[in-house]
Amino acid sequence: MMAAHGISTAFDLAGWSGQHLDLVEQALGQWVGRDAPAGLGEAMRYAVLDGGKRLRPLLVLAAYEAVQSGADGAAREAAPCAGMDQAALRAGMDQAALRAGMDQAALRAACAVELIHAYSLVHDDMPCMDNDVLRRGKPTVHVQFGEAQALLAGDALQAFAFELLTPDDERVAPAVQAALCRQLARAAGSAGMAGGQAIDLASVGLALTQDQLRQMHRLKTGALLQASVMMGAACGASGAAAHKALADYGAALGLAFQVVDDILDVVADSATLGKTAGKDAASDKPTYVSLLGLAPAQAHAQELLAQAQAALAASGLADTRALAALADMVVNRSY
C-alpha cells in the first residue's frame, strides 16, 4: 500500500486506532494504581481508565510507526507496533515485552503521556482551579473521592508516568529511558503544561493578543501533544530532517487542537463534549473564538491542519498515514 500523505480517506483510522487503543487500554489497566494503598489506586484508575480519546498515546504510536517505516520507498510491509502480541499482553507484560522488543518503549511512552494528561485534568478540575464537576460524562475525581485524594492521585499519576518510562531492565535502552523522561518532564513542567496553566490563570479577564494566546496554548496544550509525537520518534530511529518535520507537525497539531477546543466550547453542547460547554465564555477566558470570531477561528484551524500535513510531506518518512489521519481527526472532530 502506498503512503498517502494528507489523504486521510485512504487510511482506515478507525481500524488503526482500535487496534492500538486496545494495547494502550490493556497496558494502562494492567499498570495503573496496582500497588497503591488506601484508596489511592482506585482514584488513580478512575482518573485514567475507561475514558478519553487517547489522542496523545495514538500520536506516540503513530510517530513511532512513522519513523520505523523508514525513508520514502523503503516502507516495511507491516508497522512493528501492529505486531505486538495481544495474547501475550493479556497474559502479562513481561511476556509481551519479551516478544515486542523495542515496542515496549513506545507502549510505555504512550501510557506515560496519557498519565500526565490525566493528572492534569484531575488537578484542573479541582475547586481551586476550574471547579468542574463533570468530565468525560462522569463526576470528576474530587467529586467522587474528595479533594485530598484527588490531589494525591494527580501527584501519584505524574510520578508514575516517569516510573513507567524507567523499567529496571534492558527492555528499554537506558539512553531511550533518559530521552523519554527528558522530553516528558519538559513538556509537563513550568516551560510546558504547568507554565501554560499559570498563564491561563493569570489571563482571566485580560485582553490577550493572538501572540499571547498562542504562547499560552503552545505551553498549556501544545507542549504535551508535540512531546507525544517526539517521544514516539525517540523510540525509533529518525534522521534530522524527519525529526524537524515531526516537530513542525506536532507544533501545528498542538495549536490546532486548542483552536478547535475553543470552537467546540462555543458550538457543542455538554452532552456531546462529555464536559461542561460554554465554560470559557462564562469564566471570561480569552479564546480563539473570542479573539478572532468563530469563522476566522475555523479557518485558522484548517490552516494549521494544512501546515501539519505539509510537514509530514516534507518528513521523507515512508508511511505517515496514521499521523495525517490523526491531524485530520483533531481538526474535524465534533467533541
Add this chain to the structure above:
Amino acid sequence: MMAAHGISTAFDLAGWSGQHLDLVEQALGQWVGRDAPAGLGEAMRYAVLDGGKRLRPLLVLAAYEAVQSGADGAAREAAPCAGMDQAALRAGMDQAALRAGMDQAALRAACAVELIHAYSLVHDDMPCMDNDVLRRGKPTVHVQFGEAQALLAGDALQAFAFELLTPDDERVAPAVQAALCRQLARAAGSAGMAGGQAIDLASVGLALTQDQLRQMHRLKTGALLQASVMMGAACGASGAAAHKALADYGAALGLAFQVVDDILDVVADSATLGKTAGKDAASDKPTYVSLLGLAPAQAHAQELLAQAQAALAASGLADTRALAALADMVVNRSY
C-alpha cells in the same frame, strides 16, 4: 584522617554541611523557576529557596562521597564533591559542570530530591490536606500565592525534578539519568511518598498497629529519604555489599526521622519547629508517641540510630563519617 564509623564527634558535620549546602543552595537558586511564566516561577522559588534543613540533598551528597571513598583502606584524600569549583558554579552551571565532571549527577540528584520534598510540602499544606498556614516560619505557598498557584507550583516542581535529572548532554551518563529517574519516581509515587500520604489520610482517627504505622511512614517519609541515599550511591560505583548496607542505613534513618518528628510534635513549640506544633494530636493522627508513649518512642529512635550506624560499619566503605553524623543529627535534633 581515619574513617570513624558512628562517632559523629570525630567529624565536623557543621563544616561539611555548610560547604555542601552552599553548592546545593546555589544550584537551586540558579535552576528553579527560572523560565516559568506568570508568577509560577516566583511561587516555585518561594517553596524551595531559603528554607529547610536540606537533609535529603545532604544525604545524596554524603552517600555519593561514601561510595567514591572506595572500600576500607582505599580512602581518597579528598572527597570529589568537595572539589566542585564554587566560583565556576556561580559563573554558570555549564562551566561548573565541565569542571566537576561526574559530580554533576550528584548535585542534580541532590536538588531533585529536594524539589520532590518541597512540592510535597506545598501540596500537604493546602486546605484540602493539612490546611497549614505556617511553614519554616513563613506563610505557606497557598497563603502567599493562592491555592491555584500553589497546586501548579507543586506540580511544576515535581516535573522539574525529573528535568534536572535528565540534562541534554553527556555530563551525566544516560544510564545514570535513567537510574536516578527510576529511583526518584518510585520513591515519590503511589508505592512511596504519595502512597504514604494516602494511608495517612485514611488513618485519621483509627487505631493503627505499630506495623501499620511503620508501613505508613516507610512510604510517606522513609521512601524519599532512603532514595536520597541510594541516588547518591547510584552517582558513583558501589559493590553489592555496600549497596545493601546503604539501603539498610537509609531504611533505618528514614524511620528514625519520622519517630523523631512525632516526638518533636509533642515536645517542641511552633517557634522552634518553624511550623505548627501539636498538629498530630489535635487532628487525632496516629503517631509513635500516641502508640508507644513518649519515652519508648525516644528509645525506639535511638535503636534505629544504632541500626543505621551498624549498617554503615558493615558497608565496607572507607569513609562514611558524613552519613554517620547525619544519622546522629536526625535522631538528636531539636527541630
